[in-house]
Amino acid sequence: MVKILQVAQLGNEILRYPAQPINNIGDKSVQKLIDDLIATVVATNGVGIAAPQVSQSDRLFIVASRPNLRYPNAPKMEPIAMINPQISSHSEEIVKGWEGCLSVPGIRGLVPRYRVIEVEYTDREGQLEKQKLTDFVARIFQHEYDHLEGLVFLDRVESSKDLITENEYQKQIVNQF
Numbered sequence: 001m002v003k004i005l006q007v008a009q010l011g012n013e014i015l016r017y018p019a020q021p022i023n024n025i026g027d028k029s030v031q032k033l034i035d036d037l038i039a040t041v042v043a044t045n046g047v048g049i050a051a052p053q054v055s056q057s058d059r060l061f062i063v064a065s066r067p068n069l070r071y072p073n074a075p076k077m078e079p080i081a082m083i084n085p086q087i088s089s090h091s092e093e094i095v096k097g098w099e100g101c102l103s104v105p106g107i108r109g110l111v112p113r114y115r116v117i118e119v120e121y122t123d124r125e126g127q128l129e130k131q132k133l134t135d136f137v138a139r140i141f142q143h144e145y146d147h148l149e150g151l152v153f154l155d156r157v158e159s160s161k162d163l164i165t166e167n168e169y170q171k172q173i174v175n176q177f
């Protein structure tokens, strides 16, 4: 049965460990973790979630961009499990955009990210995939990838003045689009 998992919050050491590569994608435990992560990201109005956020130190995350209460302007796509992901190249261009994190509730930050990235990952069937990602989806990938390295978006914010509460974000920023 699919389970909504508990999300580790800032201060929990698991968020600060580098995650380990997965070499048993076909195993029931890995497939179940993928199903549970997808259910959890949908239930929490996230657009991505990484395994370390549910206390599994594995190189796996879900990218699940779709418009919802937390991200009204997100592009719509089916949730994708990305296993042992890598960034193979990136644009010179860097753009700042607002991010939140299920592990950092109540706070948004303006985070610089590459606008375009080329990525590789293994999908849940064990196939190697190569994709070019841009803008918001590229941002999600980079945010989730950081979780596999033990980083959170707060580490990337250039100034504490680029932090804002969720309430202020909803009042000020969302209405600008």
Ligand code: ZN
Residues within 6 Å of the ligand: 100, 101, 102, 103, 143, 144, 147
């Ligand atoms: Zn996050």
